[in-house]
Amino acid sequence: MIVELGHFALTLAFAVALVQMVVPMIGAHRRDAGLMAIARPAALMQFVLIAMAFGALLFAYLTSDFSVKVVAENSHTTKPLIYKISGVWGNHEGSMVLWVFILSLYGALVALFGRNLPDGLRARVLAVQASIGVAFLGFILFTSNPFVRLDPAPFEGQGLNPLLQDPALAFHPPFLYAGYVGLSMAFSFAIAALIEGRVDASWARWVRPWTLGAWTALTVGIAMGSWWAYYTLGWGGFWFWDPVENASLMPWLVATALLHSAIVAEKRGALKSWTILLAIFAFSLSLVGTFLVRSGVLNSVHAFATDPSRGVVILCILVFFIGGALILYGWRAPVLKAEGLFAPLSREGALMLNNLLLAAAAAAVFIGTLYPLFLDAIGGPKITVGPPFFNMTFAPLMVPLLCLVPLGPLLKWKRSDLVAATERLMGAGVAVIVVMLIVLAVKTHGPWLAALGMGLAAWLVAGAFFELAWRLGLFSVPLAESFRRARRLPRASWGMAMAHGGLGIVVAGIVGMTAWRQELVTALKIGESAELAGYTLTLEQVGMRQGPNYEALVGVIDVKRGGRDLGLMLPEKRRFPVEKQEKTEAAIRTNGFSDLYIVIGDDNGQGAWTLRAYENSLAPWIWAGAIIMAAGGVVSLTDRRYRVGAPARARSRLAAQPAE
């Protein structure tokens, strides 16, 4: 009964979305306040209805109602509660419901908090949002209905892919979708602005927090996915340039560019049509990402849908939104007049360079990801574009960008001189040299390029620090004055420093992991030992352990370093009898600077067990840095200037703090 109610609610939501798509748009065109006013209650209603549908699906999973097809195919009574919940979006149908649920949540937020938006803009934004909702709800209802019943109902479910039964992966999709869908807000604002033919500072100020929120969620989602890949796939790598990963990286790169160009659009009125274009691309890549992963074009654990008829619908949705938006852009963008002139050497110039490099990097990833699919589609040979391609294209574009990161915030708007900015970065330069010398002295193995990489990381972290120090007048004014300035410094400045510094920590982690990781592949009999990077690993015992819905082969490994006993590490190989699959669970021991990573394999037939162990230098920094970046996004979001209803105060603050 509840399941049928959910289905009914979803159908109603489709109808409401249709109304919300058409009526406010006509209202905005005719300047009819009554018609425009429909947008807000419709957006709220749509949210409530989709929440009911989502709730019904959740209920079916929690009660293990196997008469529902998706539940029977993806759940099992013995599955722990958390995976019953995450099972809702662990398949194609459910993940689409989660997608529209988040979409309607964003729409409801605009309806609730968008009071100070101009009526016409709000009506158009909500109408564009609703059109996305219509496409996705239609897609769900007509091709991927999660509420289909089975008759007769099976006695037991088929279980969830064990690779997905993992805490990090359970919450990876909601974050990723919050990011993807958050970019739909920037898209809706961009389309609404194109229809109105007007982009002003308040428009850009409205787009920024949504983009920032989406970017933050996307950062967390990508970090979670990478962390999961690190400890479950058993290879100890953090990024594989797998198409599925690239699908989330591309919108992130473009969202990062959008975040920066929107600043220029808001503060200086320049780069307007470019900002609009980026907003369109960011969401287009989110759509491509969603469908690339979910449609079964890619062969991986993410590809749940194997129904080719869906592919056609997906293609239609992509063509309509991306093509339609670009046509509208080509038609209307010339109307947008750029205002602020600026010299090449200025804050605007630096942000533009940032945008160009990020866009080029996103394009390189795009080509590498989709070229094999394209070649196959036209009947060409089957090829793989692997990590070497991406390392050779992505890294050379990223390195100059990273070098420029600390410089940008120190340049003035309009026209700046390099000397003043570089003087403020003297401290950071010293930090770079010190770090490089330390690395060269301490790390005797590994490539010399690693010292440069660590120098770059230090440049980012120290650059962020000295930028803040300059704003606060540390080292030049009394401490009390600095403290006073710190309290008045906008949160966005703190957020930016955190994001840029966090990026430096990520770079350090990546460099450490790439340059200095040590690997050991061996086979040990019980009682035998092996050495890795100063650690002595002794296989004490191999036993079995019973988990809630699996049984695990556990290796008991004693770890010693320099005679000191560091305790036991317990890598597992789990067997899930319901799903008939195995899953590696690496044992990871971290000290904050490096991870010791052990995976146990099979009995090699000669009474020994294969073991793979790594010492991953600086590995934890990759995710720590990503979390700091995301935290910077959150801090920035709390800036009053973004807060609705405080425009007057924001203006006075802007006057007091011209250099953000």
Added chain:
Amino acid sequence: MTRKQRRAGFIAVGLGILGVAVGLVLFAMRDNIVFFYSPTEVAEKGIGPGTRFRLGGLVEKGSVEHTGPATIKFVVTDLRKQVTVSYTGLVPDLFREGQGVVAEGAMSPDGVFTADSVLAKHDEKYMPPEVAAALKKSGRWEEGQTKSDAGKPVAQ
């Protein structure tokens, strides 16, 4: 600088970065593309030692043997031709005799394919799409033997 010159300058920088990106992509494409071959194609094309490629097929039943402490040897077949593969390291969780596998590496002079990575990224329901396509091409494999053929086989 006039407005026009300035704009021309920006466009030049933009085109410059675009050019560098295109150059990088083309250069990387030339050397870093890995082709996928089935055992039959390996025999037909006469691929010599040193060329990196991906080899896909089924792990022949009863062919897996441990030749070193952490080294295994197995035979990959498309039910028509066979290639012997040697691999040092841990095989993935889903590696099993009689199931699909994709190995990346190069042929050794002795005719053994030396793999540096072995992928078995499918679950019980799927077969790697490349492998499914290769097996269909070899004509010794019936559709519907696994549930994989619903999706269009593509290189990943």
